[in-house]
Amino acid sequence: MAIQQYQRPLSPHLQIYKWELTAIMSITHRATGVFLVMGTLVLVYWLMAVAVGPGAYQQAQHLLSSPFGLLILFAWSFSLFYHLCNGVRHLFWDAGYGFELKTVYASGYFVWVATLVLTGLAWGLALMKNGGV
DSSP states (O other), rough: OOOOOOOHHHHHOOOTTTOOOHHHHHHHHHHHHHHHHHHHHHHHHHHHHHHHHHHHHHHHHHTTTSHHHHHHHHHHHHHHHHHHHHHHHHHHTTOOOOHHHHHHHHHHHHHHHHHHHHHHHHHHHHHHHTTTO
């Protein structure tokens, strides 16, 4: 008895779907939430270094002011502002507002703009206060 080969449809996957703003924002919201947890561990490391003493604090400051440390801090602050802005958007949804497709896209773009502006302001103010990196 011969085995029959059937032409079965492929399961939908990322190469089939068009990347919509809503999907990108949902994935980014989850990723920034995870990154915020990891960034909080960096904050705990810094606080522990402060508590241990000047040597540990200086080592932590050196690590966090390195290019890699600054990249991590920048990504953490971006994640914080994105998660905050998109969380406010979700609060409006929870209250029953903003479900029209036009409003969903407008609020999505607003979240991206607000995230970039808040991140830029925070880093700009920090750099002005500290006289640069």
